[in-house]
Amino acid sequence: MDVDEDEEFTAFVVDCGALLLRTAFLVTGDRGLAEDLVQTALAKAYGSWAKVCRADDPIAYVRRIMVNSHLSWRRRLLSTEQVVETIPDRGGGDHQASLADSDELRCALLQLSPRVRTAVVLRYFDDLSEAETAQLMGCSPATVNNHVSRGLATLRTLLTPEAGQVLASTTRRLS
Amino acid sequence: MTDLDTLLPDRLRHLADEQAPVPDLVAHAASARGRFRRQRRTRIAVTGLAAAVAAIVVGVPVAMQSLLSAPADHVTATLVTTTPAEETQAEETATEAIPPAAPRTAETPTAPQPAPETATTSERTLEPPADPAAHAELARAAALLGPSLAVKDVPESDQCAHLDSGPIAHLMGMDLHLYTQEDTSLPVLIHRTDPAYKGKSMSSMRGCRYVIVPPTGPGVPGLHLGVSRMPWAVDTDPLHTCLSVDVPSSAAGAVLRRCPAPGAVQWWVQVPMTNGDVYFVEVTVEDTWTGIPGPEVVARFAGVLALTSW
Numbered sequence: 281m282d283v284d285e286d287e288e289f290t291a292f293v294v295d296c297g298a299l300l301l302r303t304a305f306l307v308t309g310d311r312g313l314a315e316d317l318v319q320t321a322l323a324k325a326y327g328s329w330a331k332v333c334r335a336d337d338p339i340a341y342v343r344r345i346m347v348n349s350h351l352s353w354r355r356r357l358l359s360t361e362q363v364v365e366t367i368p369d370r371g372g373g374d375h376q377a378s379l380a381d382s383d384e385l386r387c388a389l390l391q392l393s394p395r396v397r398t399a400v401v402l403r404y405f406d407d408l409s410e411a412e413t414a415q416l417m418g419c420s421p422a423t424v425n426n427h428v429s430r431g432l433a434t435l436r437t438l439l440t441p442e443a444g445q446v447l448a449s450t451t452r453r454l455s
Numbered sequence: 456m457t458d459l460d461t462l463l464p465d466r467l468r469h470l471a472d473e474q475a476p477v478p479d480l481v482a483h484a485a486s487a488r489g490r491f492r493r494q495r496r497t498r499i500a501v502t503g504l505a506a507a508v509a510a511i512v513v514g515v516p517v518a519m520q521s522l523l524s525a526p527a528d529h530v531t532a533t534l535v536t537t538t539p540a541e542e543t544q545a546e547e548t549a550t551e552a553i554p555p556a557a558p559r560t561a562e563t564p565t566a567p568q569p570a571p572e573t574a575t576t577s578e579r580t581l582e583p584p585a586d587p588a589a590h591a592e593l594a595r596a597a598a599l600l601g602p603s604l605a606v607k608d609v610p611e612s613d614q615c616a617h618l619d620s621g622p623i624a625h626l627m628g629m630d631l632h633l634y635t636q637e638d639t640s641l642p643v644l645i646h647r648t649d650p651a652y653k654g655k656s657m658s659s660m661r662g663c664r665y666v667i668v669p670p671t672g673p674g675v676p677g678l679h680l681g682v683s684r685m686p687w688a689v690d691t692d693p694l695h696t697c698l699s700v701d702v703p704s705s706a707a708g709a710v711l712r713r714c715p716a717p718g719a720v721q722w723w724v725q726v727p728m729t730n731g732d733v734y735f736v737e738v739t740v741e742d743t744w745t746g747i748p749g750p751e752v753v754a755r756f757a758g759v760l761a762l763t764s765w
Contacts, residue, residue: 286488289487290481290485292484293480293481294481294484298480301475302472302475303471304475305471305476311474311475311476314476315476318483322484322487323487323490324491326491382469382470385466385467400463404467405467432459432463
């Protein structure tokens with residue numbers, strides 16, 4: 281890859297990296313995982329940068345790479361789950377607890393399955409249509425609709441004030 | 456549309472604004488490039504390693520098997536015959552040994568002339584491929600041939616009096632005709648293998664041939680029979696791939712050769728005649744032949760020739 285393409289790639293990351301990171305954070309629910317997911321997607325995009333450049337919407341292309349990586353990564357993670365004796369400390373817990381309102385939504389999102397969470401984030405955060413979300417996730421619009429309906433129903437249940445307290449304590453304990 | 460439907464986009468944006476990481480994006484791009492290059496190097500290394508392992512896993516047993524299964528004498532013969540210096544020497548020997556193919560008439564002196572030893576000398580210095588089945592077949596054919604080689608001299612080509620005169624013998628349900636043939640497997644074989652015979656026709660070699668009836672019609676699938684008179688012994692095996700044996704209890708100097716050929720086995724019986732010429736009984740048994748085994752075909756054909764009135 282030549283210098284021009286490197287510069288083009290850097291410009292793309294500077295322009296769109298923040299947006300991708302925000303989506304990544306919402307689908308992963310973790311800052312570190314979000315950064316790793318975005319970097320994974322960007323590394324893949326860099327490998328086929330000529331194709332990404334030629335695409336009608338390069339951001340959609342990279343976002344698709346990111347979503348696919350996330351879902352397959354999730355699958356890999358689930359299939360290689362490791363049992364540990366003690367759960368490691370994670371930074372930012374107290375800070376997150378202080379942001380009660382945001383944290384409540386983050387915790388509620390984490391209760392959704394990865395595919396359902398991804399569908400909800402793409403529809404309501406990235407503002408994609410059902411068809412666009414379906415294309416990005418590699419499934420049918422009906423499936424997306426199903427995911428979103430189930431996700432909203434779960435969130436509606438979890439985001440009631442009573443459920444919120446239980447949810448926050450459960451999530452804090454888990455993390 | 457419910458409250459959550461309308462509130463969720465704003466709440467998600469709020470959450471992302473508050474908690475999403477804000478890294479140095481230029482550094483992020485550089486990291487992504489570095490990660491890609493690292494992954495590519497790893498991929499190449501893994502692929503190369505896998506290819507090397509596959510080559511070793513597959514190649515070593517195959518090489519070992521081929522080395523172990525190849526008989527030592529076969530390897531020696533192959534190596535010797537493919538040495539250019541040896542080939543050149545063999546060609547020179549053959550050329551010197553074979554006299555020019557000057558036309559000979561029927562008045563050729565009848566005094567026996569010893570047939571020049573040609574490649575039989577080199578043949579004896581090179582071991583043929585060791586094949587127990589082939590050796591057994593050769594021994595069986597030689598044993599069957601012994602009593603049946605008391606053959607009269609094969610006539611000269613211009614004495615092939617029975618040309619187109621109908622069958623003169625019967626063998627395994629097939630009629631045999633005697634006729635002169637200009638372009639048959641023997642000259643073709645000799646032309647191909649011996650430069651001394653390039654461009655010479657069958658008539659210059661003065662042969663008569665038996666063929667399966669009818670001479671102009673279809674042959675018998677998988678079997679070719681012939682007998683050829685030659686003014687001198689020729690090397691039918693310049694590549695030294697044949698097994699040969701002196702035929703016991705037969706006319707002095709008769710030699711039987713069994714030569715592997717692509718898709719067939721060729722049998723050659725070289726028999727000296729009283730005037731010093733030789734004749735060859737030729738039997739080619741292709742793999743598609745389903746009749747009696749090759750050694751018996753050779754013996755029966757030679758037996759029929761012995762009883763034939765020329």
